[in-house]
Amino acid sequence: MKFLNIVNIELYKIFRKPRTYIAFGAVAAIVGLIQLGFYADGDSYMQFGLQSFTDSFDIQGNIMNGYLMAYIILQLLLVHVPLLVALVAGDMISGEAAQGTLRVLLTKPIRRSTLILAKFTASGIYTIALLLWMAVWALGISMLVFGVDDMLILKSDSATQIMASDVMWRYLAAFVFAAIALLTVSALSFFLSLFAENSIGPIMATMSIIIVFTILNTLDLPIFSSLKPFLFTSHMLGWKGFFDVTVNENNEQIIGSIENLRAVLYSAGILFLHIVGFLVASILIFRKKDIMS
Amino acid sequence: MLSVNHLSKSFGSFQAVNDLSFEVNQGEVYGFLGQNGAGKSTTIRMILSLIRPTSGNIEIFGKSLYAEREAILQRIGAVVEKPDLYRYLSGYENLSLFAKLSANRISKAEIMDCLALVGLDKRAKDPVRVYSQGMKQRLGIAVALVHNPDFIILDEPTNGLDPQGIADIRNLILMLSRDRGKTILVSSHLLSEIEQVADSMLIINKGKKVVEGKVNELVNPEKLQLEIVSTDNPKALELLSETVWSKSTSRSTAHRISVEINAGEVAALNKYLVDNNIGITSLRSMNSLEAYFLSLTSGNEVS
Numbered sequence: 001m002k003f004l005n006i007v008n009i010e011l012y013k014i015f016r017k018p019r020t021y022i023a024f025g026a027v028a029a030i031v032g033l034i035q036l037g038f039y040a041d042g043d044s045y046m047q048f049g050l051q052s053f054t055d056s057f058d059i060q061g062n063i064m065n066g067y068l069m070a071y072i073i074l075q076l077l078l079v080h081v082p083l084l085v086a087l088v089a090g091d092m093i094s095g096e097a098a099q100g101t102l103r104v105l106l107t108k109p110i111r112r113s114t115l116i117l118a119k120f121t122a123s124g125i126y127t128i129a130l131l132l133w134m135a136v137w138a139l140g141i142s143m144l145v146f147g148v149d150d151m152l153i154l155k156s157d158s159a160t161q162i163m164a165s166d167v168m169w170r171y172l173a174a175f176v177f178a179a180i181a182l183l184t185v186s187a188l189s190f191f192l193s194l195f196a197e198n199s200i201g202p203i204m205a206t207m208s209i210i211i212v213f214t215i216l217n218t219l220d221l222p223i224f225s226s227l228k229p230f231l232f233t234s235h236m237l238g239w240k241g242f243f244d245v246t247v248n249e250n251n252e253q254i255i256g257s258i259e260n261l262r263a264v265l266y267s268a269g270i271l272f273l274h275i276v277g278f279l280v281a282s283i284l285i286f287r288k289k290d291i292m293s
Numbered sequence: 294m295l296s297v298n299h300l301s302k303s304f305g306s307f308q309a310v311n312d313l314s315f316e317v318n319q320g321e322v323y324g325f326l327g328q329n330g331a332g333k334s335t336t337i338r339m340i341l342s343l344i345r346p347t348s349g350n351i352e353i354f355g356k357s358l359y360a361e362r363e364a365i366l367q368r369i370g371a372v373v374e375k376p377d378l379y380r381y382l383s384g385y386e387n388l389s390l391f392a393k394l395s396a397n398r399i400s401k402a403e404i405m406d407c408l409a410l411v412g413l414d415k416r417a418k419d420p421v422r423v424y425s426q427g428m429k430q431r432l433g434i435a436v437a438l439v440h441n442p443d444f445i446i447l448d449e450p451t452n453g454l455d456p457q458g459i460a461d462i463r464n465l466i467l468m469l470s471r472d473r474g475k476t477i478l479v480s481s482h483l484l485s486e487i488e489q490v491a492d493s494m495l496i497i498n499k500g501k502k503v504v505e506g507k508v509n510e511l512v513n514p515e516k517l518q519l520e521i522v523s524t525d526n527p528k529a530l531e532l533l534s535e536t537v538w539s540k541s542t543s544r545s546t547a548h549r550i551s552v553e554i555n556a557g558e559v560a561a562l563n564k565y566l567v568d569n570n571i572g573i574t575s576l577r578s579m580n581s582l583e584a585y586f587l588s589l590t591s592g593n594e595v596s
Contacts, residue, residue: 002396009390016381100377104436107341108394109367290344 003114010122014088020126023084024133027077031137034073035145038064042146049154059152066143067151067167071243073138074174082185082210083203084130089123089189090202093286097197097293106291113283120190120279127186131179139171153243162245166255170242177239177268184232184271185210187278194285197293232274238267294319294444294476295340300349302335302500309335311500313349317444317478317493322470324491324508325480326586332500333480334374337448340478341371353444367396370442372450376433378421384408384432385417388439395440404439411435411465427458434465445469447479451486459486466490484586496586517578519559521550524572532569538562 014020038045042064096102105115151162162170185206192202213233216224228234241264246257258264295317302310310332317323327333338344340351342362351358353365378387388408392399408414411431421429430450437445447466451459467490469475481487487494488508496503504511523529530550533542541553554562563573 005393009393012390013379013382016379016386018381099380100375101379103338103343103373104377104391104433105394106343107366107369107371107373108391109363109365109396110394111363288345291338292344 002110003118006110006115006118007121007125010092010119011125014122014126019091020088023087023130026084027081027130027134028137030077030080031073031134031141034076035069035142038069038072039145062147062149063152064146065149065151066139066146067148067162067164067171068153069142069146070139070171071151071153073142074134074178074239077134077138079214081130081134081182083207085127085182085185086189086203086206088126089186090193090206091199092119092123092190092193094193094196094202095199097291098199100293102293103291112287116283116286117279120187120282123186123190124183127182128179131175131182135171135175151243160243160245161253162243163253163255166245166253169256173242174239177242177264180268180271180275181236181239184236184274184278187275187282188232191278191282194282194289229270232271235267235270238264238271241267294354295478296352297336297340298350298352300336300339300351301347302332302339302344303347309500310339310346313497313500313502315495315502315505317476319476320470320474321492322466322477322479322490324487324494325478325497326482326484326487326494327480327497328482331482331497333482333497334448335500336497337371337373337446337478337480340446341369341373342366343373367440368443369446370437370440370444371446371448372430372433372437373446373448375452376429376436378429378432378436380422381420383418383420384413384424384428384435387421387432388435391436392439397440399439407435407439408432410438412461426453427455427461430454430458430462431465434462438469443476445475445477447477449480449482451481451483463490515556517554517556517559519552519554519562520575520577521552521566521573522548522575523550523566524574526550528569529566529571532566532571533562536562536565 046064093102096105106112148164148167150164151167153160153162188209189202189206192205193199196202196205210233213231217228217231217234241260242258244259245253246259248254297313297315300310300313301308313332313336325333325336335344339346340353340358342358354368356365358365379390382390385404385408388404389401392404405414405417408417411434413428413431413435416424416428421432424432430453434447434450437447450462450466454462463486466477466479470477470490479487479490491508493506494508494511495505521529526544526548530542530544533539533550533552538552538554538558543551552562559576559578563576566573
């Protein structure tokens with residue numbers, strides 16, 4: 001009861017802060033701009049993307065549909081959304097320390113571990129709310145504006161066609177995966193916020209870690225290859241695995257198939273372990289931390 | 294009510310609190326006195342379990358603080374240093390939010406009563422960011438009082454307040470003690486504040502206990518600290534060095550002489566200097582407790 005009470009209080013504080021709505025506004029603005037751009041000039045973009053296929057294939061239907069639009073948006077945004085997540089998660093402890101309210105909170109009869117769990121839960125709820133907001137804009141609005149049809153995903157050397165009836169559950173799974181990925185960022189930022197007395201530090205540190213890890217990921221050098229499986233950023237785009245399908249002997253998509261489910265689950269597992277690790281470390285450190293702010 | 298035993302706290306090589314022991318009895322207002330940086334806030338933070346002592350232990354309500362932290366904190370209300378609150382929330386929202394962290398259910402009426410007690414009921418809906426320093430201080434005290442604690446800890450509650458604000462807080466402390474029977478630990482570097490509200494007090498310096506006792510016993514009205522300004526201070530100093538007051542005479546500033554003296558000897562000292570052709574421009578008795586405090590915290594420790 002006390003835990004839920006504190007979660008409620010933390011959510012109340014999060015959603016009473018103007019900065020919380022920056023993230024929601026930014027997502028709506030960015031997604032809206034991308035949709036506007038594609039609505040105005042999407043056909044020429046698709047023609048450019050499909051030019052290597054049109055000689056060999058006859059492509060008909062609404063290619064530039066809401067499903068593809070959502071895929072493009074998620075691909076673009078899920079790299080940048082961690083900043084928006086860190087804005088709140090990185091502020092959870094350090095922001096309270098900066099304004100001096102952390103010591104007021106801790107003079108109240110609540111366990112430190114309960115407070116950390118409640119604060120993490122509240123920042124997780126914010127993260128998921130932001131993701132749902134993104135889903136509404138990226139998928140919901142795109143479906144309304146661009147309509148629905150089979151989904152054609154273009155890659156550098158191939159194209160995957162997914163039947164329209166087989167798309168929605170993949171998005172649901174992809175958003176669940178994205179939630180785990182963003183909760184990992186949230187947990188990292190939350191953990192870093194234990195060590196700072198202003199929220200800029202943890203937010204910048206979180207973004208720096210993500211940028212450095214992403215660069216290490218993209219550098220195709222043997223020295224970094226052994227590191228890559230252990231970098232959580234290597235697994236953050238695992239949601240795309242839900243859009244890799246298998247085909248039968250007639251080269252037709254097998255409905256409900258995932259090409260490499262094991263890899264997707266492995267990535268989700270690694271991310272989940274990171275969340276647990278950061279949370280446990282946060283609790284252990286916070287329980288013994290001297291509150292000097 | 295509170296028993297602090299051999300409490301020490303180090304930050305690296307800096308010893309903030311050094312083997313400090315004292316007791317606060319039920320129903321009393323206990324003054325915790327020391328200059329800035331003496332270790333008052335560090336001690337209070339340890340009493341509230343905000344920081345862990347390097348050694349020593351604390352018992353409150355007869356229970357070990359670290360074994361029964363939550364049960365103890367349920368019965369304590371505290372303001373530590375500044376009364377920091379959520380600036381984007383109103384006074385009422387702040388109080389309501391902290392009230393929810395109590396194990397007791399606190400009604401809206403009780404929250405409004407608490408705001409009225411500190412004189413903020415008419416500004417309850419205003420955001421804290423527009424509150425004056427005095428209003429924030431009073432709201433901080435309301436946060437400490439909202440769950441009706443038995444033991445109240447106020448760390449420098451008059452810091453940054455104007456004279457009226459200081460008087461308001463002083464009256465509130467006295468009211469809480471006399472009318473509601475609360476036990477109060479109040480820290481300050483202002484001796485006059487402690488003298489006016491406290492029954493007992495502890496003076497610490499550089500993290501160590503200097504003296505502890507009943508305020509009326511520590512303040513000896515028979516002993517005065519005289520500040521003398523004369524027409525010839527060097528000669529006056531020389532003359533005094535040949536008297537019984539020589540050991541308690543010092544130059545307090547370039548133009549003043551300080552003498553610790555019994556009240557009955559002031560006239561004799563004055564006559565002695567005048568008879569020796571020293572004109573007395575000013576003869577002023579400093580606050581006895583202040584003089585006492587300054588003498589204690591200037592290096593002389595009392596066991």
